[in-house]
Amino acid sequence: MRTPGTEAEAVEIQQRLRHRVELSGTDVSAARTAVGLDVDYTGDRIVAAAVVLEVATLEVVQTSVAEGETIFPYIPGLFAFREVPTLLAALDGLDEAPDVLVCDGQGLAHPRRFGLACHLGVITGLPAIGVAKTPLGRYEMPGPERGARAPLLHDDGGEVGAALRTRDGVKPVFVSVGHRTDLDSACALTLLLTPKYRVPETTRLADQLCRQSP
DNA sequence: GCGACAG
């Protein structure tokens, strides 16, 4: 997918691709491997990192880094166009495809139900979930214990994700389906990836890796 | 029209 020249063109691309999202098919909590994806900005450069973990042990299987130029501006709702090209390059550097993509941003929890995790899932054909640190829409507050969850809501009232508590008494993360899985599986996987910190190990390690790769 | 708005 080339970088859109205008905001309107970007929206058209999302409208066209959104129908390819599959909302079931894989229990990602049974995945053997999961890849964490994140980027870091430095001036007009962008560094993307992919870290593959074995879900059962949380041990690193492989890492990959790619660098590119920041072309598309940051626009909430179109944020994926800024990061997708370099993230795909990082994924290309992996020897074998991971079982699921764990993205740092929204999946269906997006104004057009097509956030970053949907972009990456549909383009790669791999199961994908979005785990964001802040939500785009409204949400109900889950109970205070790890594992508690409450609906993340679209403006039209539909449930597009979940506010999921990954640590007792700590602000929840915002989980949504990206591609080829369901919300229950996505939340279950997120809990497997958060034994100690609020944010999934996949995302934490990818964040560390791209942050230290100038 | 205005504000809010993933990273």
Added chain:
DNA sequence: ATCTTGTCGC
């Protein structure tokens, strides 16, 4: 995302 110290708690 980034600008930014010390502090409280497990």
